[in-house]
Amino acid sequence: MTARRAPARGRGPRPGAPARGRGQRGTTPIRHDVASRARALGGEQVEGRHAVRELLLAGTRRTREVIMASDLDPAPIIDDIIDLADENKVRIREVGRNKFESMARTDAPQGILALAAPLREHELDELVTPDARGNPPFLLLLDGVTDPGNLGALLRTAECAGVTGVILPRHRAAHVTPTVTKSAAGAIEHLRMATVPGLAGALTTLSARNVWTVGLDTAASTSLFDLTLADSAVALVLGAEGAGLSKLVRQRCDVLVSIPLRGRLNSLNVSVAGALACFEVTRRRV
């Protein structure tokens, strides 16, 4: 456990800032476009204690309201959430357990959810440049991961591994649902994310920008652990649970690697395979 970070003071809505309400949405084509793309990514309903605390702590988007079940037992993380909401002038609404359960969309929201502005969507071009801390691009492309628990788990691990951007296919409903927000445990507040019409096209763009693309494929003869990775820009590509990478995506990767298994089962969960791949890049960059 690292020391608790200081809250990102002053990044919430400032009292003097102009209201960005319903009246202004869509008044110019550019704003309209940004708004509609943001809605495509989602993430407005954040559930779970860690996810809500991180939403308030990061302050990278506006939180409209925090909703708490009225029967919660005291816990330090709840005190944190109340303090952070106060600091950021975010309204806290206490509701009865039945009302809370009717609002929650996940199985175990832990009595706390928040309603926030949609996640900001990035352009693919932005993700190909070094991030705010000067790290070379370390991207994660998800080719059809459909289970929201797996998607959230992958985002959490990716953030911890230092991934600088995540690329999702727009048409495969790669939507950040409440379940994704819960299992991502706050990672979505820090990760830059882009959606693209198709991953195959994105891979062509990445190759043209000198990003080395590495696909995980259980049939590949090269081991993940034999990759020779330097400090170059790299993109990891993960396929869907079961089906793996689609044919075109597989063909467009610069290299395909597999994870050597030593047991009798023949596959890892996609979120575990993704974790091993992400940390293999991290480990070699240390």
Added chain:
Amino acid sequence: MTARRAPARGRGPRPGAPARGRGQRGTTPIRHDVASRARALGGEQVEGRHAVRELLLAGTRRTREVIMASDLDPAPIIDDIIDLADENKVRIREVGRNKFESMARTDAPQGILALAAPLREHELDELVTPDARGNPPFLLLLDGVTDPGNLGALLRTAECAGVTGVILPRHRAAHVTPTVTKSAAGAIEHLRMATVPGLAGALTTLSARNVWTVGLDTAASTSLFDLTLADSAVALVLGAEGAGLSKLVRQRCDVLVSIPLRGRLNSLNVSVAGALACFEVTRRRV
């Protein structure tokens, strides 16, 4: 995807084998002891398609019955399950959807569950010797992992990484519930598992048997990736979600390591941390 393994023919109940029914249980003190310890580990209700197929394929314990919802769409894995059940003379019972849902204990049993003999529990002493394939002990100790989804995920990953034995604390209800069987995806059929009265005591035993014990601790200054691991016997120790290792367990480990994080979140999911640790051992043994 590796080639599908041939079913373990002849490992199911043979027609000529003596019946091992109610009448024989507990007729000697030794059998009684084995039976009660087996009940402690559980695992009798197996849910999910992969878990049920692996149960039948492995043939390491008796399957009493396979229960299928009557409204399943055709799928190759269901054909596999039917073929394997026929080969092993296991009864398949088709039931209506409502009846099926009332029998299932997991959220998404995929329309298939099986009832089987309890998992065989091993003695700690057995796990300290090389396994059937001559691999030196590569053990995983779980100190209070309570979420059944995490426990199952860890077992699946451990099997894939070549872990030779798993050690669980008996008093912390380390029971293999239907949810564990589902997320383990068949790993429980292959992994040797032992329960112990306390993990601290087990660590003392392991040290005395020259097994090197490595605890994962987020506060440790040594990186997991800087471990110097040879082909010696090793045991990884993982703590509970949130709380981490208990104090006594932490003190008894030979070395504590942490996973270096490069993002802003301060922790990984325990099943991801465990996966990275297991495959770090595997990678260095290749």
